[in-house]
Amino acid sequence: TMEEISDEKEKMEAILINMADGVIALNDEGMVIHINPVARQMLSLDEDITGQNFSSELKRLLNIDMKQLLSNDYDNSETLIKTKDAILKSIYAPLKRENRIVGHILVFQDITKQHRLEAMRKEFVANVSHELRTPLTTIKSYTETLLDGALEEAELSRQFMDVINNEADRMTRLVNNLLELSRLDNRETRWDIRPMDPGDILKEVITKMNVNIKRKGQTLKVSVPEKSPEVFVDKDKIEQVFQNILSNAYKYTPEGGKIFVDLKHADKTVKITFKDTGIGIPKEDLPRIFERFYRVDKTRSREMGGTGLGLSIAHEIIQAHDGEINIDSEPGRGTCVTIRLPAISQELARAD
Numbered sequence: 345t346m347e348e349i350s351d352e353k354e355k356m357e358a359i360l361i362n363m364a365d366g367v368i369a370l371n372d373e374g375m376v377i378h379i380n381p382v383a384r385q386m387l388s389l390d391e392d393i394t395g396q397n398f399s400s401e402l403k404r405l406l407n408i409d410m411k412q413l414l415s416n417d418y419d420n421s422e423t424l425i426k427t428k429d430a431i432l433k434s435i436y437a438p439l440k441r442e443n444r445i446v447g448h449i450l451v452f453q454d455i456t457k458q459h460r461l462e463a464m465r466k467e468f469v470a471n472v473s474h475e476l477r478t479p480l481t482t483i484k485s486y487t488e489t490l491l492d493g494a495l496e497e498a499e500l501s502r503q504f505m506d507v508i509n510n511e512a513d514r515m516t517r518l519v520n521n522l523l524e525l526s527r528l529d530n531r532e533t534r535w536d537i538r539p540m541d542p543g544d545i546l547k548e549v550i551t552k553m554n555v556n557i558k559r560k561g562q563t564l565k566v567s568v569p570e571k572s573p574e575v576f577v578d579k580d581k582i583e584q585v586f587q588n589i590l591s592n593a594y595k596y597t598p599e600g601g602k603i604f605v606d607l608k609h610a611d612k613t614v615k616i617t618f619k620d621t622g623i624g625i626p627k628e629d630l631p632r633i634f635e636r637f638y639r640v641d642k643t644r645s646r647e648m649g650g651t652g653l654g655l656s657i658a659h660e661i662i663q664a665h666d667g668e669i670n671i672d673s674e675p676g677r678g679t680c681v682t683i684r685l686p687a688i689s690q691e692l693a694r695a696d
């Protein structure tokens with residue numbers, strides 16, 4: 345009946361309007377017989393082009409050869425299209441009735457996100473390989489020099505062994521950091537969460553680092569209250585975060601510089617700041633500073649034995665604690681890293 349037909353048509357229309365993919369249907373002469381809103385939006389078409397042929401501009405964008413399409417030997421079933429702000433996958437299928445082609449259908453999927461993830465994955469693998477190869481090259485060439493005769497000279501041998509040892513240490517740090525990140529990524533990290541005063545953890549880290557800081561002639565000013573609200577933390581992980589941030593302040597601040605560590609608590613958060621008077625980070629590097637392997641100066645970081653993963657690990661751990669980590673910096677003046685952790689609410693503590 346008519347009613348059923350119109351139902352079918354409405355159903356079809358509702359599906360086309362609501363689907364996440366863009367759809368364009370052409371008749372056998374290449375005229376648009378349907379285009380859904382998503383397709384129009386994806387292709388930035390202001391007007392409804394139903395009843396029209398593709399403009400030359402659209403043909404170019406879609407990478408479609410109309411002559412080929414209409415002669416029915418169009419076999420380009422999947423193509424990538426770069427629009428102004430997206431990457432689309434276009435899938436072509438002929439519309440057949442009784443083995444005769446009566447039209448053409450193009451489906452568009454927005455694959456911008458997958459594309460970006462894929463690019464990031466490739467970059468990560470390239471970075472890892474490079475970071476592993478650098479120390480390996482050094483180890484190999486120093487070993488060869490030793491075997492070629494340098495071994496006879498005691499003092500030189502010691503120096504070379506020292507370099508080899510340091511490079512091996514760096515590779516170990518790198519692999520450990522990578523394993524840690526991969527556990528965090530795959531949610532395989534076993535968290536040992538307990539209520540703790542973050543100030544106590546902070547004081548422990550400071551005690552451990554203090555020797556190095558003093559040796560470098562830096563002054564360390566600490567302002568941590570006797571007692572602060574407890575937070576739910578994995579002690580080892582938070583210790584690692586504090587250690588990473590404080591060692592950055594120490595590493596990237598010249599001799600005689602100052603480091604300030606400060607813990608305050610507002611109503612619902614505990615705020616920890618690490619401030620230094622070091623070399624700072626240029627504004628343009630700040631947005632990417634938590635990315636894996638991102639470093640302002642690769643050579644300098646490597647010379648200091650850095651892996652470029654310290655901040656990314658800190659970021660992941662703080663996020664897993666429902667906290668926040670921010671960094672602000674000015675080249676030549678210094679850097680300030682702020683960590684915020686949610687304090688255990690008083691009511692909850694009383695209910696205990």
Ligand SMILES: Nc1ncnc2c1ncn2[C@@H]1O[C@H](COP(=O)(O)OP(=O)(O)OP(=O)(O)O)[C@@H](O)[C@H]1O
Nearest residue numbers: 592593596624639640645650651652653654655679
């Ligand atoms: N306090 C700081 N002052 C100046 N630059 C900093 C500071 N903290 C971090 N950076 C910059 O950010 C980069 C990334 O830091 P991150 O801790 O992730 O790696 P790294 O210190 O190079 O290596 P690792 O942490 O393994 O020793 C550093 O290479 C450095 O360029």
Ligand SMILES: [Mg+2]
Nearest residue numbers: 588592654655
């Ligand atoms: Mg670091």
